[in-house]
Amino acid sequence: MIKVYPAASAHRFDHGWLKGSHSFSFGDFYDPDNTAFGPMRVCNDDTIAPGRGFGAHPHSDMEIVSIVLSGRLRHEDNLGNVAETEFGGVQRMSAGTGAIHTEHNPSDTEPVRLLQLWFMPRTRGTAPSYTTGRFDPARLEDRLLPVVAPERTPEIVDIAQDMTIYLGRTEAGRQLTFEQEDGRRIFIYLIEGQVKLPDGQLLQPGDSARIEGISRLALTAEADTLVMVIDLP
Numbered sequence: 001m002i003k004v005y006p007a008a009s010a011h012r013f014d015h016g017w018l019k020g021s022h023s024f025s026f027g028d029f030y031d032p033d034n035t036a037f038g039p040m041r042v043c044n045d046d047t048i049a050p051g052r053g054f055g056a057h058p059h060s061d062m063e064i065v066s067i068v069l070s071g072r073l074r075h076e077d078n079l080g081n082v083a084e085t086e087f088g089g090v091q092r093m094s095a096g097t098g099a100i101h102t103e104h105n106p107s108d109t110e111p112v113r114l115l116q117l118w119f120m121p122r123t124r125g126t127a128p129s130y131t132t133g134r135f136d137p138a139r140l141e142d143r144l145l146p147v148v149a150p151e152r153t154p155e156i157v158d159i160a161q162d163m164t165i166y167l168g169r170t171e172a173g174r175q176l177t178f179e180q181e182d183g184r185r186i187f188i189y190l191i192e193g194q195v196k197l198p199d200g201q202l203l204q205p206g207d208s209a210r211i212e213g214i215s216r217l218a219l220t221a222e223a224d225t226l227v228m229v230i231d232l233p
Helices: none
Strands: 002-005 011-014 018-022 040-048 053-059 063-070 073-077 082-085 089-094 099-104 112-119 129-134 144-149 164-170 175-179 185-196 208-212 216-232
Touching (some): 040 185
Antiparallel strands (some): 063 089, 073 082, 073 099, 175 216
8 A cells, every 4th residue: 555645735834944844743733643654753854044953852762863965963962972964964863761952053054954753662761872874975876775774884873673764866767676574664755856656656855655565666766866765664
């Protein structure tokens, strides 16, 4: 089953310093039929104005992943971590028993666009932790590159859940293929371009798809495309 959520169905907002969309219920946006997909709870596409950001705020028992698409994102937390990330960089905070952090745009001139993704952890009540990773953006071409997975490598950030986040880029007329074990879920978010799904549905930027009962996908690019695919239990 493939269920497409058009960008127009997401909760869009403009607070001046912060603009974006929520693909799931988040903050003051609540839809009882759209609160989760497996362990996934949040997919926010945010753009933060220069010099602005989120002040200190707490989290617990959540795996929080930030993927920067353009600009720079600065993270600071009460665990003593400080990091700045740009495209090619990924941040992961395991909030566990509790962590307090800030996120802001350190640039005076350039906005930062990021995807922030939240997932329930395999185990609640663990010690909080934070890490960053970096992948080579050139390796996204014509493939789905894993950037977050249970096991850490030099280019993959680890996460305390049985899931993998992939990013891929391809040109119009080419395909990205994806295979996973039977009985798992697939979440797709289109960042740029146009993608045709196996059933003929066309994804535009900001559209997402939630897929169950299908273990192999061929994604056909109808325009130059940047896409995120997540393999979920």
